[in-house]
Amino acid sequence: MAYVSVSGFFKGFQGYMVQQLIDNTAQIHIQARQDYLIDHELDQAFYHQDFMHVFWSPPPSGLLGYLEVQNPQSWFVRLAADQRVEAFSPLMTAPSLFTLAKTSVSANLIGCDPVQQARVTSIAKYMTEGKFADIAGGGNRVILGDELMKRLGASIDQTVLVTVGTLTAVPMKVVGRFFSGNRGSDLQAYGAINDVQRMNGTPNRVNEIAVRLKDYTQAALIADSWSLIAPEKIESWDQQNVNILSMMKMQTALRFTMIFAILLVAGFGIYNVLNMTVTQKRQDIAILRSMGYDTFDIVSLFFSQGMIVGVVGAFFGLICGYFFCRYLQTISFYPPNSSRMGETLHIALSAPIYVQATLFALLAASVASILPSRSAGKLTPIEIIRTGT
Amino acid sequence: MGIIAKNIGKKVGDPEVRILTDISFEVQDGDFVSLTGKSGSGKSTLLYILSSLDSPSEGSVQISGNDLGRMESEELYRFRNQQMGFVFQFHYLIAELTVLENVLMPTMKLNRQIELKPYAESLLEQFGLKDKMNRFPRQLSGGEEQRAAIARALIMKPKYLFADEPTGSLDSANGEKVMEIIQDANQKQGTTVILVTHDKDFASLAKKQIRLIDGKVADQSSS
Numbered sequence: 001m002a003y004v005s006v007s008g009f010f011k012g013f014q015g016y017m018v019q020q021l022i023d024n025t026a027q028i029h030i031q032a033r034q035d036y037l038i039d040h041e042l043d044q045a046f047y048h049q050d051f052m053h054v055f056w057s058p059p060p061s062g063l064l065g066y067l068e069v070q071n072p073q074s075w076f077v078r079l080a081a082d083q084r085v086e087a088f089s090p091l092m093t094a095p096s097l098f099t100l101a102k103t104s105v106s107a108n109l110i111g112c113d114p115v116q117q118a119r120v121t122s123i124a125k126y127m128t129e130g131k132f133a134d135i136a137g138g139g140n141r142v143i144l145g146d147e148l149m150k151r152l153g154a155s156i157d158q159t160v161l162v163t164v165g166t167l168t169a170v171p172m173k174v175v176g177r178f179f180s181g182n183r184g185s186d187l188q189a190y191g192a193i194n195d196v197q198r199m200n201g202t203p204n205r206v207n208e209i210a211v212r213l214k215d216y217t218q219a220a221l222i223a224d225s226w227s228l229i230a231p232e233k234i235e236s237w238d239q240q241n242v243n244i245l246s247m248m249k250m251q252t253a254l255r256f257t258m259i260f261a262i263l264l265v266a267g268f269g270i271y272n273v274l275n276m277t278v279t280q281k282r283q284d285i286a287i288l289r290s291m292g293y294d295t296f297d298i299v300s301l302f303f304s305q306g307m308i309v310g311v312v313g314a315f316f317g318l319i320c321g322y323f324f325c326r327y328l329q330t331i332s333f334y335p336p337n338s339s340r341m342g343e344t345l346h347i348a349l350s351a352p353i354y355v356q357a358t359l360f361a362l363l364a365a366s367v368a369s370i371l372p373s374r375s376a377g378k379l380t381p382i383e384i385i386r387t388g389t
Numbered sequence: 390m391g392i393i394a395k396n397i398g399k400k401v402g403d404p405e406v407r408i409l410t411d412i413s414f415e416v417q418d419g420d421f422v423s424l425t426g427k428s429g430s431g432k433s434t435l436l437y438i439l440s441s442l443d444s445p446s447e448g449s450v451q452i453s454g455n456d457l458g459r460m461e462s463e464e465l466y467r468f469r470n471q472q473m474g475f476v477f478q479f480h481y482l483i484a485e486l487t488v489l490e491n492v493l494m495p496t497m498k499l500n501r502q503i504e505l506k507p508y509a510e511s512l513l514e515q516f517g518l519k520d521k522m523n524r525f526p527r528q529l530s531g532g533e534e535q536r537a538a539i540a541r542a543l544i545m546k547p548k549y550l551f552a553d554e555p556t557g558s559l560d561s562a563n564g565e566k567v568m569e570i571i572q573d574a575n576q577k578q579g580t581t582v583i584l585v586t587h588d589k590d591f592a593s594l595a596k597k598q599i600r601l602i603d604g605k606v607a608d609q610s611s612s
Binding site: 283284286287288289290291292293294295297381382385386 | 433437442443462463466467468469470471473475477479481483494495498541553
């Protein structure tokens, strides 16, 4: 029961987290590469081979690379032809200043094709007002995240001024609001890609391509293979969330530690019961030995008793664990800063948990049964019959 | 072939205490032998050595031509299961099993319980326990429990029956019934019986009597 409950809780939580990670953002991000400039990286560019050592004062610094994806059209062709790709969405993200009356808030304005973006991420599901498709076709319409909306004090149908870089402010009409539950995501805004490209002064350019795969578990492998043939920075969802995934690994280690402790206690329980039984059944063992039952017969008898305890315990444990998990699934919780109601604990009920629980229970029962069974097998009838105990 | 005991000695404990000294005798197939003597004379120890439950410190025991000390353990257990029956002072019936199941216990070693079930029922009928065969041991009287234990000892139709004070915990009426059954097994089935008893009357039922004093054979007599 404990194994099923603990595993269901942890795996359910981890499954929910992974689902959030792969649904809320792209599974593979193809971004313009911008690397930090390191010392002496420009030596050859300036002095070719005619130097022993270049002394910079001060050394060069800044970013090296491009602001946009190079040759995005070739990427579109490649992605459209790749059977492993479910959907992709070109993006132009621009750091912007949103102004309403005297309030200004800086946030990212993401330009996208709403139809393609809705196929790549779950953004359309998070709309609380308006529809995500409302920004299709341009026309200076914008969808604001809940947090950005609150900070600006804006509401639907109002017009906000959006300034991209040092360019002139552009009035944009608020046509929708979304709430993902993640404060960082909710401090962003979405507009039509052609609007954002025009405001940024980079028509037909994109600085990211978001990709959704048919099998998200292959993301890292595919991202690595693409990295070999393209100058862009390509990262999978798991490569971008290494910290969260390493935390999950810690959780898994913790789960197995807890399960080991539980199995140890259960094993000692079976061991004690069987040991007591061997003590209580000394006379029966003695008479069985006098009837010709050998050591193997006696060990088998007690070992099978231990295994019956294990099997029956596992059976009832699985049933109790299942119903406990179903009960946990009904418990509501409200994430911090969440206005969404009706969220319940995410508990995994997958078959492998139950198979593992059964195997672990049988393993613990068999290990715990061996010692008492062996001690029963070693008892000689003569001492017991003589003493009567 | 019978049982041949040659120069049997037994020492136990640390420091060693000698219990049996240089005991030799022969028991023919179909004999009824009683081992008598005072408490501590070594008669139970001798019975356990003859029946392979214990091993001698010196000497040897041959049963049906087999030297017990040289038999492989698997062979010995099989021999014990098929050729030997035991009755002790206490019945040692398994509390969780019915009387019939207890009687059938020796047959389960070789999965012969179905084959020998009719015989178990006939034994219980013969011992006046037919209507109690589905009861548990705690529902029987002391005499009935001991009769059930004898039925269990005889279920495999053993060649040898070893009985250690089988009437020791019974009243005289039940004790006589038990002895009748043991005598019947000897006379009607030809089972060789080795009986340890304090009771002189029961000992006198045996064809051959061996009396022990301080672990030595004091005298042997045949009737």
